[in-house]
Ligand SMILES: Nc1ncnc2c1ncn2[C@@H]1O[C@H](COP(=O)(O)OP(=O)(O)OP(=O)(O)O)[C@@H](O)[C@H]1O
């Protein structure tokens with residue numbers, strides 16, 4: 001079995017606006033998805049994913065008409081749950097030229113699904129890396145990131161940026177603007193995460209912002225203003241100015257809220273963190289529910305969040321210096 005892992009991420013700045021060409025700064029964190037891949041001697045794909053919200057399942061199916069998975073859930077739920085992995089394996093077939101190869105794939109993940117911590121990107125990066133290595137091809141990080149991006153682009157109907165996948169593949173703090181992806185020097189940041197136990201639909205939320213942007217000039221301006229916040233944030237990051245980072249994160253959250261992607265529980269956690277003395281707090285990722293990210297070197301924010309109704313989990317996250325990790 002060939003095993004790779006890849007980290008999740010938080011956005012310090014710039015989610016959603018990055019889809020329209022503004023810059024964003026995500027930062028990889030030490031929570032990982034591990035994917036094990038073994039070549040089969042037929043062309044089927046068998047996926048074992050215990051951490052999926054379908055209560056854990058094992059599916060066995062091939063590419064032919066009678067290859068419907070042997071599992072008793074609705075087709076739409078199944079497609080939503082399996083499409084990132086399916087599409088990642090398609091990239092493996094494409095890049096290696098082995099169009100008919102089959103695999104057993106096992107996924108274990110510490111990243112909550114649909115919660116803004118980039119579970120899809122981590123699973124896709126780890127799956128493509130392990131899948132290609134299982135066939136004797138080791139991809140350079142840039143190509144791995146590009147293939148993973150194409151996967152997210154396909155699954156999210158053309159509404160994806162390179163930010164999540166580049167960050168997960170390379171690790172550290174990164175800056176992504178269109179197809180320009182680079183690593184940033186980042187100080188050790190005191191990252192605290194609050195999780196409401198829920199999830200948001202990335203595709204729907206992105207479509208919502210797109211609609212507002214098309215309908216109102218001021219919504220398009222709001223997206224551009226996020227870009228200005230990001231550019232200021234980059235300078236604060238380079239200077240190691242955590243106070244300024246916090247102020248700008250607060251501003252970024254306000255703009256995301258105006259664009260309709262926050263939620264009551266995300267706002268409640270953001271305010272709990274601010275009241276506890278965090279330098280700043282904002283939602284991370286697509287929003288709608290899921291996680292906030294705050295900066296606080298003390299224990300106050302984590303403690304306050306753990307007593308906040310609606311916050312299911314609060315934890316400190318370390319920056320993941322390493323992106324994809326080749327384990328076996
Ligand atoms: N442990 C896992 N096993 C199998 N598939 C997974 C796993 N984790 C995530 N996925 C895939 O990723 C999808 C969730 O991706 P989605 O983009 O909606 O959320 P996210 O990446 O966690 O959050 P965001 O994109 O906002 O950071 C799941 O529906 C599933 O297809």
Ligand SMILES: C[C@@](O)(CCO)CC(=O)[O-]
Pocket residue numbers: 014015016017018019116118159160161162163164202206285286
């Ligand atoms: C909302 C979004 O900006 C981030 C999701 O983690 C979508 C994307 O960049 O593909």
Ligand SMILES: [Mg+2]
Pocket residue numbers: 118119120121164202
């Ligand atoms: Mg995602």
